Amino acid sequence: MWLRVLGSAAGGGFPQWNCSCPTCRAVREGSRPCRSRTQSSIAVSADYRRWFLLNASPDIRAQMESFPALHPHDDRATPLQAVLLTDAELDHTLGLLLLREGRALELHATPAVHETLCDGTSLLRTLGRYCPVEWRPVVPEADVSLGDGLSYRAFDVPTTKRTRFGPGRDQGRVVGYRLTDERSGRAVVYLPGVQELTTAVREQLDDCACLLFDGTCWHDDELIQLGLAGKTARDMGHLPIDGPGGSLEHLSPLPIERKIYIHINNTNPILLEDAPERRAVEERGVEVAMDGLEVRV
Template sequence: MKIRILGSGAGGGLPQWNCNCLNCRRARHRSGDVLPRTQSSIAVSADGVEWVLVNASPDLLAQLRAQPDLQPARALRDSGIAAVVLTDAQIDHVTGLLMLRERTTPLPIHACAPVFDDLSTGLPLVPLLGHYCGVRMHTIEPGVPFTIAGCAGIRFTAMAVASKPPPYSPRREHASPGDNIALLIEDDASGSRVFYAPGLGGIDADVLGTMRGAQLVLVDGTFWTATEMIELGLSTQRAADMGHLAQCGDDGRPGMIDWLETLPRGTRKVLTHINNTNPVLDPHSVQHARLRAHGIEVAHDGMEFQV
């Protein structure tokens, strides 16, 4: 099973178009070793030919241009994208669907009911795409495994996780199960397992148990501290208010580093969906060094895993 990171940044990417924080300045002017990053998405494949997109970011066209093997060119109009799975209805995870409107067949989308509800009302991408390629909706249920045509041998299971629905959703402050999911991705032949959660506001016993059974864990790396955006004067909200668990603990509660430290030896631990303000983006920072000391990697665009 191949897992490829198409985008590793949080909303806005790196550099963010209107941001002049230190990371954005370095990425924009290619000074230092801070790499630009597009907004978060991964691609999953059993054979390297047919791929499932997990989320479709606004940067999707640039991501596909950077990954030419997702265009197998078997016909005059073709794509290696077999389907899209959505972990939530956040703008930075769904607006790339519009970039797929030139498909010649309806686009298969797998998502939970609350996500389809938001994408049919507050951000009506589903009816909009109905005027172009059309959408084939597959409603998934947390805890119920599902497979995807064109991706034989790989099984997906959604897990409801603590996070936040998008700001435009009527459930913003009262999330329903399925508004935000993590994915357990399993290879039937090898038995290998990948846990993917780009938005994760907290970790409970079920989520931790699933993480402990995975060989590769790709998780929310949005913020270094709970008050990062407040300290920079960029927001009045804490990480938890935006649905994210910071890497560092806060008020006696464990952070992402603490949780990842409990995983079995040999688990590959990678942070993704990294906000442009996060100091770990600088590979020479003390924060990045702390992650390395805990065996935690920082994702970058184009990173690939064979699991």
């Protein structure tokens, strides 16, 4: 199984267009070693020919153009088979509208996410005016074959984040995906949004070969410290990396071959390659995703 990180930043990308925080200034000025990043999404394939997207960011067109394996062939036939959504956040779904020229779109989403995108944001109602959308309901804990020896199991990721759209139901608002190469039995877990690493969520990480995990903020009060917002990382549905109970404390001892932070906010100092926070992460065996990172599992 192959996976490609199409985008590794949180909503807004890096740098964010309206932000002059220290990290955004550094990447614009070139004053410290760091790389710009687009908004998070990955592509997964069992054979390097048929590809599945996990989330569709607003940067999806440029991301697909940067990856030749996703380029079209035979007129407008493309290797893209389907999109799997972890939630209904705008930075994970606005890219669906950029796929409107397709002949049809297969979309895997929970009923809660589907309802939000239809009745809350109206995104799917708009998209459906341009191309047929085939909705495949995602049922947590059910094994689903994607063909060619690739399958997934979604699992519920509890969140108390206030919903802006939709019914606000508890179940299925956020899910993670465990993707398995059925020939080798090796698995990848994709978790770009985690508010709390509960026992049930932790169990989904067992025996996976590669984990892509929520790396949104370094500190829980990061945005408050910078004077950019009045919410903590947990308020926004994300477990911070540092501090007691932070994700680094949980992840560093896990016997997983590759542990990678993704969905990294523009304010997070791990984006700076010479930062002590970046060094602390890498010394404890966790990588920092960048756009274009490719992993064979």
